[in-house]
Amino acid sequence: MNNQELDNWHDYEVGSRREIVALLRQIGEKHQLVRMLVKGEADVCVTTILAVDPDAGTMVLDRSIDREQNERILSAGKVRCETYLDKIRILFTAEGLAPTLFEGNAALRADIPATLIRLQRREFYRMETPVSNPVRAILPLPLELGLGSAAFPLHDISCGGIAVIDHKNQLSTVIGEDLPNCRIELPEIGPVSVTLQVRNSLDMTMLNNKTSRRIGLQFVNMSRGGDAAVQRYITKLERERNARLAGLA
Template identity: 60%
Template sequence: MQAISDAELNWRDYEIHSRREIAALMRQLFEKKQLIRLAIKGEAHSCLTSLLHVATDTGTIVLDRSVSREQNERILAAGKARCETSLDNIRIFFTVEGISETTFDGSTALRATFPASLVRLQRREFYRMTTPVTHPVLATIPLPAGQGESEDHALLPLADISCGGIALLDNMGLLGTTIGQTFDNCVIGLPDIGPVTGSLQIRYALDVPLLNNKTNRRLGMQFIDMPHASLSAVQRYITRLERERNARLAGLA
């Protein structure tokens, strides 16, 4: 399974410019009290802060101060700072500008404007996004000679997807349950992204019981030697699913 190095990353694939999405993410960071590492460009040292307030109507945030008075003075003098944090184990980077001193709940704090853009860097191989049920994502899996009764391929819906692989629903048992079996030239049709092709290897098989006394067979499939272009397409699709989920949670869709 291939890993993506920092040198191979196309940061634009992870960048968000939508003000509504940025506002929704700022609210989530505030509600979950996520720590934020704040640093001034050119300085090696950083400080930990958190969001004290998010004002979506004015597009401003209030950040806790550094414990160092000298560092606060440098932050105010710079007027902007780089921030790094995480949300649901996804790294987030952004730059805040227009930093000024303000008062919040009787204490001195830092006020700044919403970032113009931010980067959500989803790189955990096993972080999985559930795929739509109403319009399922389909995978075409070529079958070895003699494995399919009448077809030379299986067309199966995905249950979820990650940068490390997918979970398939194989209720007809077309692929078997042999751990380690690899299927080459598989094609996954990603909506609005396009088809991606690669090899899939069975890593687990699980029969999930249903209320009607039947079972759903779920197969965990790992990507094997997936081309970088295909991994980038998978990442773009995951990012799109996350944006749609965040929009629903924020009441924007």
């Protein structure tokens, strides 16, 4: 996300103070992850909105678990932020950053942005799933392979869908085909049942020179509970990744 992109998205700009406050509050209440770009993609902090105070004109953000990154955020004075709300991408700039306390814990205070960008586009932030302990998706096999199902390891997951690795080339690659009665087994969260639609496929050559197939699948009519479970799992992956990056894991 750069200045040119923001200029291109001017048509999606929200300037209503009441609407901006309402959107920020919803992002906070739903515990949506906010990516804070300190120096572009090279320096990113994942945070959440803890509180919004329209009377004071400020909001409170969770601080980075990395002390040095926290110092970089404060010295920058303003940072770009991006998040999602009900699968709609939200972009804004957090300015006037200063240290504060929230419920006794250190946090960051920022000015409520004068404008924000709300993109009516289905773009989703993907998180790669662990390789050492793969997440499994139980998917139905094509009729020619019988009426059974098989387990496939996830490559990545987003609020919009998943990508699975099909080592034996068993799954259909017909774009737009629906796969009903699928089950994704999310560790520590539980299983999520959903219909998946084939969106793309890519044959890949692995390090051992064996070929494998990556298939992108979109959620179809995902339940509210399923949406929440996927969001919780992505949040869990983000926290674990950030802890590793900070050397705490």
